[in-house]
Amino acid sequence: MTGRATAAPRHDDPGLQPERTTLAWTRTTLSLLVVGVLMVRLLALAHVPVAPAVVGVVVTIVIVLRDQSLRHAKAVRGLVHAGMPTAPTSVLAVGGGTALLALGVLAALVWAAR
Amino acid sequence: MTDSTHSDEDAPQPASEPSPETTGRGWLTRRLFPDGAEPDPRFTLANERTFLAWMRTSLALLGAGVALEAFAADVFPHLIRHLAALVLVGTALVASLSATYRWHRVETAMRRGRPLPAPSLALLLAVGLTLTSFVLLGLVLGAGA
Numbered sequence: 001m002t003g004r005a006t007a008a009p010r011h012d013d014p015g016l017q018p019e020r021t022t023l024a025w026t027r028t029t030l031s032l033l034v035v036g037v038l039m040v041r042l043l044a045l046a047h048v049p050v051a052p053a054v055v056g057v058v059v060t061i062v063i064v065l066r067d068q069s070l071r072h073a074k075a076v077r078g079l080v081h082a083g084m085p086t087a088p089t090s091v092l093a094v095g096g097g098t099a100l101l102a103l104g105v106l107a108a109l110v111w112a113a114r
Numbered sequence: 115m116t117d118s119t120h121s122d123e124d125a126p127q128p129a130s131e132p133s134p135e136t137t138g139r140g141w142l143t144r145r146l147f148p149d150g151a152e153p154d155p156r157f158t159l160a161n162e163r164t165f166l167a168w169m170r171t172s173l174a175l176l177g178a179g180v181a182l183e184a185f186a187a188d189v190f191p192h193l194i195r196h197l198a199a200l201v202l203v204g205t206a207l208v209a210s211l212s213a214t215y216r217w218h219r220v221e222t223a224m225r226r227g228r229p230l231p232a233p234s235l236a237l238l239l240a241v242g243l244t245l246t247s248f249v250l251l252g253l254v255l256g257a258g259a
Contacts, residue, residue: 013156021159024166031173038177042184078155086158086221088142094169095214102176102207109183109203113196 011079018075025068028094029061032101039105046112053104060097064090146218150225161220168213171239175206182250190253198246205242209235 011018036057043050067090078084152158179202182195190198212235219231 015156017156017159021163024163028166028169028173031170031177035173035177035180038180038184042180045184075155075159078158082155083152084155084158085139085143085152086147086162088146089140091162091165091214091217092142094166095210095217098169098172098176098210099207099214102172102203102210105176105180105203106200106207109179109196109199112183 011076013079017079018072021075022068022072025064025071025090029064032057032094032097033061036101039101039108042105043108046108048108048111053101056097056100056104060093063093067093147221147225150222150227153221153224157224158221161217161224164220165213165217168209168216168235172206172209172213175202175209179203179206190250190257194249194253198249201242201246205239209239 036053040050040053040057043053067087071087071090074084179199182202183199216231216233216235222228223230
């Protein structure tokens with residue numbers, strides 16, 4: 001009666017929520033990459049070691065990409081079955097990573113102002 | 115349907131469909147959201163997108179501060195430039211922390227069927243950005259004159 005279980009079940013949500021959410025994660029990860037590159041440039045200009053910033057940005061992006069890789073299918077399944085958990089790993093990675101980045105820039109600004 | 119001679123040991127498994135309430139609730143999710151019921155998935159996703167929009171705002175503030183410091187060179191007096199960059203980056207820090215906190219509060223409120231908390235940071239962000247914009251605009255106009 002039912003067809004074979006497909007990897008991506010269908011949902012009838014006209015708001016395209018999974019798609020919009022996936023795109024939002026992608027945009028934010030890209031923004032993090034761009035700002036991270038900018039920041040590394042600033043740190044290099046201020047003669048501050050750049051390794052922690054590079055490692056922090058790369059680790060954050062890898063965590064988000066890993067955690068979100070199957071998220072679109074999960075969201076579609078969640079809409080079909082009316083229930084899905086949120087993504088705390090990605091949220092904490094982006095929130096914490098950005099806060100650390102801001103802290104690093106603050107430290108570099110104070111360092112450069114001396 | 116016609117395959118009635120098929121007599122494997124595995125019977126049809128209607129119980130293999132996991133209940134939505136237990137799918138993918140990892141350790142961190144159970145720790146952060148111990149009580150309440152899973153809200154409509156669309157609300158969960160919308161809460162995530164709101165968090166992400168705040169994070170991009172925070173990243174934009176951070177980028178503005180970095181750009182001001184790295185590329186403005188000698189257009190502005192140094193003290194004011196440092197001060198403006200500090201305000202921008204400080205706001206970015208506050209925005210990223212409060213957005214994460216707010217994402218948790220909103221998700222918890224939705225799980226418990228409570229009213230959502232008000233976006234208290236929006237006012238602070240508007241006032242801070244307006245002030246910074248006026249200062250920088252004045253400096254740009256002053257430098258051009």
